[in-house]
Amino acid sequence: MKNLPAYIVLLPLCSALLSLALSKIHKHLGRDVVFGALVGSLVLSVVQLVRVIQNGPIHYIFGGYKIPYGIEFSVDTINAVIVIMVCMLGVLSCMFAFNFDKNGDALQVGGAYTMHALLVLGMVGMTMTGDVFNLYVFLEITSLTAYCLIAMGGSRGIVSAFRYLLVGTVAATFYLLGVGILYSVTGTLNMSDMAACLKQGNNDSAMLMAMMFLISAFGIKMALFPFHGWQPSAYTHAHTGARPLIAGAMGKIPAYAMFRYLYCIYGKDFKYFRYVLLIIGVISVCGMIYGSVRAMAQKDIRKVLAYSSVAQIGYISLGFAIGSPLALAGAFLHMLGHAFMKGGLFFAAGAISWKYGTFDLNDFGRIYKRMPFTAGLLTVGALSMIGIPPTVGFFSKWYLACGAAQTHEYVYIFVLVLSSLLNAVYFFKVIEKVFVQADKNRKPLHPEGKGVTEAPITIMIPVVTCILMILLLGVFNVKVIDILLISLKGVAL
C-alpha cells in the first residue's frame, strides 16, 4: 500500500493509454475500462485520505531518490480531499458522457474517453505533485486534453478551443517563467526544498516578480477576473459529455496550485505577502461582481453558468486573499462545493439538452413537471450558489465571512453579501423559468419508454449524487473543515 499515490494517477493513465487499443476490440470496451479505472482511483483516493488523516502527510518519491533530486508526490489532507473531489466528478461525468457518444466511431469514442481519463489524471497529478516542474507537465496535460474536449463540441467549440489554446499557452509560458525565476534563485524544483531555500536567502524582488507571473498564469488557468476572457465560450461550447468536468473541476486545480505557491512555498515571511494578497483580493472582488453582472444578461444556461463561474472562482481566491485559517478552509470548502454545484448544474443542463435538445432558458418553462429530479438539482444548485442554508454554498460563505471578520476586513463581508445577492438575481431567474414560466411546446428527442421517465439512469445517478453532495457537504461541513484544518493550521496567517 505504500504506492498508493502512484496508483491513483496510474490507473487513469493506463486505462487512457489502452483505451484506444481496446476500442478496436469493441467500440465500448475502452470506455468501460476508463470508467472502471476512474472508479478505482476514486476508491483509492478515499483510502488515501483515511491514511493521511491517520498517519500524517504522505511523501512519495518516484524512483526512490532523496528529496530534492527525485520527483515527489506530497499528499496532505487538503489535496487528498481535492483529489477525491476530482475523481468523483470524473466518475460522474464519465458516466454522464455515456449518453453523448452514440454517433461516433470506435476511434472517436475511445479517443474521447482517453481525453476524459487524461483530464482527470492531469488534475489529480497537479493536485498531488510536490515538484514545480512536474506541476507544469500536469498543467499541460490538463490543458491539452481540455483543448481537445472543447474542440469536440462542434463548430464553435473549435474556435473556443483555439482561443483557449492561445491564452492557455501564454499561461503555461508565464508559469514556466515564474518557475524559472524561482529556480534561478534557489536551484531546486522541489516545493518543500524551494520553500526552505527561499526562507534563507534575501530574494524578495525575485520572489515578487515570480509571483506576478504565477498569479497571471494561474489566474488565466482558473479564469480569475481580468484573465477570464477565454472561459465563457470554452465552457459553453465544450463537448456536452465533458462540460461538467471541465466547468466543475478544471478551474479549481490551478486555484489550489496558487494556494500552494502562496502559502506553502512563499509563506507569511515573504516581505510583500500582504501586497500580493491585497492584489488577489481586489481582483477577486472585481471578478465576483463582474461575473455576476455579466451572467444576468445571458439567455443561454451554459453562458449563465459560465459567467457565474467567473464570480464563484472569485470566492475561492478571496479566501486565499483573506488568509486566516477559517477563510482558507472556507475557500477549500467552496472549491469542493462549487465543483458539485457547477458540475451538477451542468449535469442538469445536459440532462435537459439530452431530452429536449435545448439550452435556451426560455425553453425551460415548467420543466419540473417532466423532470422533477433535474429541476430539483437546478434548484438546490442555484440555492447553493446564492448561499442559502443548508446547502454548502452558505457554509463556505460563512467561513469566508468569519475569516474576513477575524482579520477585520469587513469590506469583504459586504462584497460577499453583494455577490450573493447578484447571484440571486440570475439564479432565481433560472428557478422562475423552471417552476413558474408557462409551458413551451417541447418535443422530447428521445421517446419516453418504459422505465425511462426522466432520463436514463446514467444521467440520473450524477444528478442525484450532486444533489446529495451539495446537501451533505453543507450539513456535515464541520467534518470537512476539521480535515482541512489539520493541514491548514501550519501555513495560514
Added chain:
Amino acid sequence: MMTQIETILAGKGIYFLTLLLLTLGLYGIIVSRNYMKKLICMNIMQVAVIFFFLCFAQKNSGTIPVAMKHIVHAVEYINPLPHGLMLTAIVVSLGTTGVGLALLTRIKEKYGSIEEKDIIEGEKQFR
C-alpha cells in the same frame, strides 16, 4: 562606463534578449488578427522561455554533460537539469502547436478563413 555596460551585457544581456523575445511574442498574440500569426507568436513565446531556462545551465569553461574519464569535477560540466526540463518543454510546445494547427485546419474548413473578423462573423451562424 563602457566596461560596466559590457559586463552587464556579457553577464546578463541575454536575459534582456529573451525577455524581449517573450514580450514580442505576447505583443504578436495580442495584436495580430490572423490566427496563424497568433500561433506563430505563441511559439515565439515558448522558445523565449526555453532560452531563458537554458541560460541558467551555462557554466564558463564547462563541457557537455556526458561523463568523461578525465573530467571529474562537477564545475567542469554544464548543468544537465535545465536541458532535461527544456526537452519536456519542447515536446509540450510541439504538442500544443500540433493541436493548434489541427484546430486551425478545421477552422479554415468551417469558416473559410483564419482572419479574426471573418471568424467572429462566421460564429454567429452556429449556436
Added chain:
Amino acid sequence: MILTALDYRPGIIVLLPLIASCLIYVLGEHILPNYREAITFAAAFPMAALVYSMIPAALAGKEIGFTLLEIVKGVPLQFSVDAAGMIFACVASTLWIVTSCYSIGYMRGHGEKNQTGYYSAFAMCLTATMGLCFSANLLTFFIFFEVLTVATYPLVVHYRDEEGTRSGRKYLAYTLISGQLFFAGIVILYSFTGRMDFVPGGFVNTGDIPMPWMLAVFILMIGAGIVKAGVMPLHSWLPAAMVAPTPVSALLHAVAVVKAGAFCTLRVVLYVFGPEAARFCHGSEILAWMAVATILISSLIAIRKDNLKARLAFSTVGQLSYIILGIAILSPFAATGALYHIVAHAFMKITLFMCAGAIFVTTHRKNISEMIGIGRQMPVTMTCFTLASLAVAGFPFFVGFTSKANIIMGAISMGQPFFVATLIVSALLALTYLMPVVLLAFKRDFYNSQFPVKKEANLPMLIPIMITAACSLILGVMPNFGLHLYGLAAMAGNAIFGLSL
C-alpha cells in the same frame, strides 16, 4: 443556552413537516388528493400534540432540548425550548391544522392547480417556522430563517401568472437582501463577541463592540426581522404578496412569515443584544419610532383600500408593528404584551383572512363595495368576521385587548406617553377600517337584491373560521385558557428583564 434536560421532541417536531413536505413533493402527483392531504394531517396532529406536551416543561422553566451536530466550526445546530419559542410554536402548530383544513375547502372549492406544490411548500414553511421557534442560537435561527424565505416563494407565485411572478420577485428582493444583511450582521457580531446562543436579556455587553459598529450591527440584524414583519419603509412586498391564494395569505400574515419576522426582531433585540445594549446603541429608539410611524400610516392607508384582502394586509402591517413597538419599548410588560400579541394577532387575523377567502370562494367578490348585504348569505362567516374585527380593534374581553393593554402598560411604565397615544389612536383607526365592512355586510336594505339565498362556504372552510373566531373570544376572556399562553408570555417577559415571577 445551557440545557437542563435532553429532549429530542423539538427535533422531531421540526422533522415531521419536513418529511411530510418531501413525501408530498415526491408522491403528490401519483396519489389521490385525499391521501396527499392525509399526509399533511398525519404530520400536523402529532406535531401539535408534541408541542403541547412540552408546555408543562416550559412553564416549569426547564430548558429542554438537544444538540444535533456542529453545524459550523464552533457553533452547534441546537434546539431548545423556552417560553417565547413555545408561544410561537403553539400558535403555528395549532394554526397549521386549522389552515390545512381550510386549505382543503378553499383549494377544492376553487379548483386550484398546483396543489401538490402548494401543500409541499406549506409543510416546508412549517418546518422552517418550527425550526425558528426552537433554535437555540443565532446560526440555527438564521438557517431556518432563510429556509422560510425560500419556502414561501413558491406559495407567493402560486398562480404562476404575470402578477404572481412580479410579486414573487418583489418578495425575494426584500427578503433576500435583508437576509443577507442579517448574515453580515451575525458574522460581525460573532467576530466581536464569539457567542451565538440566545440568552434571555441578551449577551452583548455595552463594551463589546465599539459604538458606531454596534448600531450598524444592530440595524443589520433587525433589518431582516422588520422586513419580514413589514415595518413601514420596507413593507411593500406584503400587499404585493396578496395575489397568492387566501390560505397562503392567511399563512403569510397570520402564522408563519410575518410572525417569523416579529419573532426574529424579538430574538435579536431581547435575546442577543438585550435591553441594555439595545438602549445603549439607540437602536431600540429607532425601532420604536419606525413602529409608531408604521402603525399610524398603515392604518390610514387601510381605510382607503377597497379590496378586502389589501385592507387586511395593511391592517397586518399595522398590527405587526404593535409587536415591534412592544419589543422596542424594552419593559417587561411591553415584552409580555408583544409576545402575547403574536398569539392574539394570529387568531384574529387568520379569522379575518379566512372569512375573506370564504367570501371569495362562495361569491367570487374581492372588493368591499361589492359585499353590501352579504351578511344575509353568509351569516356565520360574517359573525366571525365581526368578532375578529372587534378583537383587532382591541375591545375588552377580546384577545387583542390583553396584549395591547400590556403594551400600553409597558409604555406608561417607561414614561412614553406618545406611544400610549399612538396605541389608542390606532385602535380607533382599526375600528374605522374594519367596522364599515361589518356594517355594510349587515345592511338590511340590500339583503334580498344581491344575496337572496343563504349559502355558506363549505364545511372544511367554515369550521376553521368558527374555531379561530371562538379562540379569539375565549383567549380574550381567559388569557391562560388551554395552553397557558399568557403565562408563557409573562414568563418570557420576566426572564428577559431578570425579574422573578
Added chain:
Amino acid sequence: MRKVLPLILIVICLGASFVTLDFLPEIGDPSSKPNTHTTDYYIEHATTETNAANMVTAVIVDYRAFDTMYETTVMFIAGVAVVLILASHPERKNRIRFRKVRKKESRDGKPVYRTINKEVVIPLIEPMIMLYAIYVLFHGEISLGGGFQAGALLGMTYILDVMVIPERDSLIRLPKDKSTALGGIGTFIYVLTGILCMAGGGVFLEYEKLPIPMHALEKHSTGMLLVEVGVAICVMATIITILNGIMERVHFDDDTD
C-alpha cells in the same frame, strides 16, 4: 488603441525586465544557485547511481523519469487530439491531396538523370535511417541520444515513405486507428516498466527493484532502455498519427453532409 495598449505593455515588461536583471544569476557563473544546489549531485552521482554517462539522459529518464512519462503522454495526447479534431469522414473537397508526381520518364526520348531517382534512393536510405534510429535509441544513456530522437527518426522514415512516393504501398501500413493505439501502447510500455519496479517491491520507476536477475546498475540500464523503447514507439506513432490526421478529416455533428 489595439496597437498602443500592447506597446505600453511591452514597455512595462521591458522595464520590469531591467529590474529582473538584478537578481538573475550571471551567465556562466559556476557558483550560482542553479549551478550548485542540486546540479552537483546530479553530475557527481549520475554515473555511479544510474550507470548512464549522459547526464541529461540520466536526469530525464531516471531521476525525473516521472516527468518524462507524462511528457510522452503529452505526445500521445497531441496525436490523439489531432486525429480527434481532424480524422474520419473525409470531405472530398477539403482533403489535402498530394500533387501527383508527374513522371518525367523521358525528355526527347531520353531518360532524365538530372534529379535523384527517388524510387531508388528512398528504399536505400530508409533502412539506414532506421538503423541509425535504433543506434540512437540503444545508446541514449551512454552518448547523446534517446527515445525521442529515435522515435522521430522512425517516424520520419514513414513520412518519407508516404510523402515522397505516395503511389507505392509502404512497407507497413498504419492507419490512424492503429497508429493511435500504438502510441498508447508505446507509452504503456513506459508505465509498465514502472509498474514492474513496483512489482519488484520498489516505488514507481525505481529501476533497482526491477524483478530481473541482474546487477543493480545493469537494472538501471535495462530500465532506461525499456523506457526509451516505449518513448520511441510513442513518438513514432504520434508522428504517424499526425500525418494520418492531416490526410483525413473529422465529421462533426453539425457538419452539413
